[in-house]
Amino acid sequence: MKHYNIPVFISHFGCPNDCVFCNQKKINGCETDVTLEDLKEIIEEYLKTLPKKSKKEVAFFGGTFTGISIELQEAYLKVVKPYIDKGDIQGIRLSTRPDYIDENIVNLLKKYNVTTIELGVQSLDPLVLKKTARYYPEDVVYRACEIIKKSGIDLGIQVMIGLPGSTEKSDIETAEKVVNLHPENARIYPTLVIKETKLADMYKDGKYKALTIEEAVERTKKIYSLFLYNNINVIRVGLQPTDDLREDGNVLGGPFHPAFRELVEGEIYFDFLSEILKTSEKLDIEVNEKDVSKVIGIKKVNKNRFGQLFNLKIDSRMEQNTIKVNGRLFSRKDILKGEI
Template sequence: MEKKHYNIPVFISHFGCPNACVFCNQKKINGRETDVTLEDLEKIIEEYLEILPKDSYKEVAFFGGTFTGISMEKQKEYLEGVKKYLDRGLVQGIRLSTRPDYINHEVMEQLKKYNVTTIELGVQSFNEEVLKKSARYYPVETVYKACEMIKSYGIDLGIQLMPGLPGSTFETDIESAKKTVEIGPQNARVYPTLIIKDTEMERMYQRGEYEVFSLEEAIKRCRKICALLEINGINIIRVGLQPSDDLRNGGVAVEGAFHPAFRELVDGEIYFDFLKKIKDRDGFLNIKACEKNISKIVGIKKKNSIRLEKFQLDIDNSLDTSEIEVNGNKYIRKDILKEELSGCR
């Protein structure tokens, strides 16, 4: 049986980052490279080790900044700080996020030496015009080279996408998903764009230079993106930002496609269209599914139940989460995703 995976998240701001992406509100503090001390790092790891299952697979995950944009010396300090836990078998790996243009052989040699197991690249978009308008420009070739290099070192690759950036369209965001599939990372995250307080994007919005990426449009794009990634065997770690209290209360997000259960919304729409096509064809719906799939079928606030009107829904736990029986026919998750992508070329 595969061990359950847990991240021990360490959020590092990179105050020395020379970039100014329009969606980022990273503060610049002169003379200070990051905001996490080695004592902080040890405290975070120790706290998580107390509550996480002993027999689980644990990665210390450096998020929140461009890890490999920090000086090599500082990177080494953090990696050394985790090494003692790796050596004792208390954690099994290290995960980090960075930019495609901050990957080179010198960096990779050090990361490999310290048993970095996963590198997530904040690609955001494979469209160069979108990257330019987001003040995050690098040639797309840089992304391919970084991905190839990471793979060559035997380290798992993750790709992060941000549909809805300035200048993006449904077509450019779907194309980014297709190019992600071509590269074949082990995992992906999909973060629909939000307007975050105190960012250039907020100022663009106030000047009328950026139109809000609505929740409806985000669902429309993300359902196709997620279907493309999943059907091609890419593990989707997260869809939508973590529903923190700040986001919910409007302390961080100004406008945009935020919902605390965004992935459920996306899945609900995928299931709705699939079931509606069957109902339109057969004139009725008799559905059997395991308990864990019921929420996807009925939708958040029973939205799908209302739209589908009368139908029979029974719990059958002999079916697993990848299966659903409709009108006597059994369908697997791949059938549903294929139907979702039938009009997406």
């Protein structure tokens, strides 16, 4: 059954933190900018267009949901509950910080059918967390994950690569620690320099150097492969290319690309096929039609790099995410293994 999110972007104006990459504005006397009536209208509008025979979740994004007052959290959840009771919506997912999770909060969320809690871990390198003004001890992350998993709610973890103070080694070490936390899903976000942030000031002053697209893809493909190889569903790679991000002047630097995940997938297949060429003189490839774009790469970059050695055939009988090269069948994990 196809899955759909009903996104509700709740800025947390009362957030006491000041992470260098965040540009949420602080508004005195106002916790957030979505009223209960707004929430109901958003849900009603999406339900008019989404297929009835599909899994639908209300997704609270954009801020630290569990950082707002308990009263407002429960008020939002109460708006959603009748839709869950009627079967129109199957659950709720939300994002928050690891240091805003405890047993009482999770018990409340479970009461209202929250199905997934995504933790904005970002990094498990203490130096990186301090340089991004987001410091919390590793134990706080581990404890939050333990509470969530014990409750039966699915655990999601968000990581950012290329933060101030990070290196390829530290980002991969964070990913390895995430694997040991056994989340059900993950998101990978290359760091972008957004206007009106402390990171933007650091960037302008030469105190922060953003990753290039090539550097971000190189780093991400290893982390992405590590997560998938260990059965962690990667539900997003790169920030969603919203109208705000596309608007001139909002992204000052960093590896922004509207199809970043496809770039990463293309490089994984390029590495995999390059390895085969070390012992073969050709690449006779068979794949399911749904995998063609990943194999040939964006703008056919892989096909062009391999030239006449590259021969592709579509076979609708092939299982998706498998590939046959020179008569030998490879699984998805075979493809990913070389990056780990």
